[in-house]
Amino acid sequence: AQSVAQPEDQVNVAEGNPLTVKCTYSVSGNPYLFWYVQYPNRGLQFLLKYITGDNLVKGSYGFEAEFNKSQTSFHLKKPSALVSDSALYFCAVRVRPRDYGGATNKLIFGTGTLLAVQP
Amino acid sequence: GAVVSQHPSRVICKSGTSVKIECRSLDFQATTMFWYRQFPKKSLMLMATSNEGSKATYEQGVEKDKFLINHASLTLSTLTVTSAHPEDSSFYICSARPSGLAGPPGANVLTFGAGSRLTVL
Numbered sequence: 200a201q202s203v204a205q206p207e208d209q210v211n212v213a214e215g216n217p218l219t220v221k222c223t224y225s226v227s228g229n230p231y232l233f234w235y236v237q238y239p240n241r242g243l244q245f246l247l248k249y250i251t252g253d254n255l256v257k258g259s260y261g262f263e264a265e266f267n268k269s270q271t272s273f274h275l276k277k278p279s280a281l282v283s284d285s286a287l288y289f290c291a292v293r294v295r296p297r298d299y300g301g302a303t304n305k306l307i308f309g310t311g312t313l314l315a316v317q318p
Numbered sequence: 319g320a321v322v323s324q325h326p327s328r329v330i331c332k333s334g335t336s337v338k339i340e341c342r343s344l345d346f347q348a349t350t351m352f353w354y355r356q357f358p359k360k361s362l363m364l365m366a367t368s369n370e371g372s373k374a375t376y377e378q379g380v381e382k383d384k385f386l387i388n389h390a391s392l393t394l395s396t397l398t399v400t401s402a403h404p405e406d407s408s409f410y411i412c413s414a415r416p417s418g419l420a421g422p423p424g425a426n427v428l429t430f431g432a433g434s435r436l437t438v439l
Binding site for chain 2: 231233235240241242243244245248250287289293301302303305306307308310311313
């Protein structure tokens with residue numbers, strides 16, 4: 200079954216400290232992985248993606264994520280957290296049509312992790 | 319950059335009425351749009367894939383007659399919640415993928431609308 204898991208409902212970190220938001224996945228074929236961020240009462244904004252190539256992907260707002268094939272993980276990281284980073288973070292994985300009997304690629308999302316950065 | 323507009327952003331309706339939510343891609347064409355529902359505990363659930371010029375593809379467990387989707391043009395998809403009930407109250411988010419982009423299938427980034435909060439009294 201195609202799935203993506205975010206094991207932490209909430210991550211708390213002090214401003215200036217490094218942060219990690221965890222994501223693991225299970226998909227057929229090569230994984231296409233994405234991170235999105237959601238601010239209150241807003242839609243999702245794209246942060247970064249891994250399709251192929253370098254396992255360390257750099258994205259918006261100083262975020263990066265490391266693709267680890269052996270651990271089937273795609274953890275989101277930032278060296279120094281800001282209070283303004285506080286938001287809801289979603290990991291997502293592409294699911295191919297052949298894997299679910301549909302006609303187009305689609306994204307399935309993890310349950311989200313609330314990041315709270317304390318001043 | 320790509321922008322997706324959703325309207326209305328908030329709507330309150332009485333139980334039994336129908337509500338239509340529009341999703342427009344403002345500066346690009348989208349053969350495919352997606353409708354998600356976000357529950358209070360934040361989980362984002364894909365409801366259906368909206369296909370321009372053809373029927374929507376619904377996820378398992380989503381009632382087709384309840385949530386009518388019409389993808390009338392390459393820039394507009396609508397979700398109509400028919401005979402709404404309080405349990406339909408939720409945050410509905412659409413997203414769109416630009417048509418005709420190069421790259422591996424499914425690798426292109428989705429652009430999301432700001433969401434529509436539906437409250438059914």
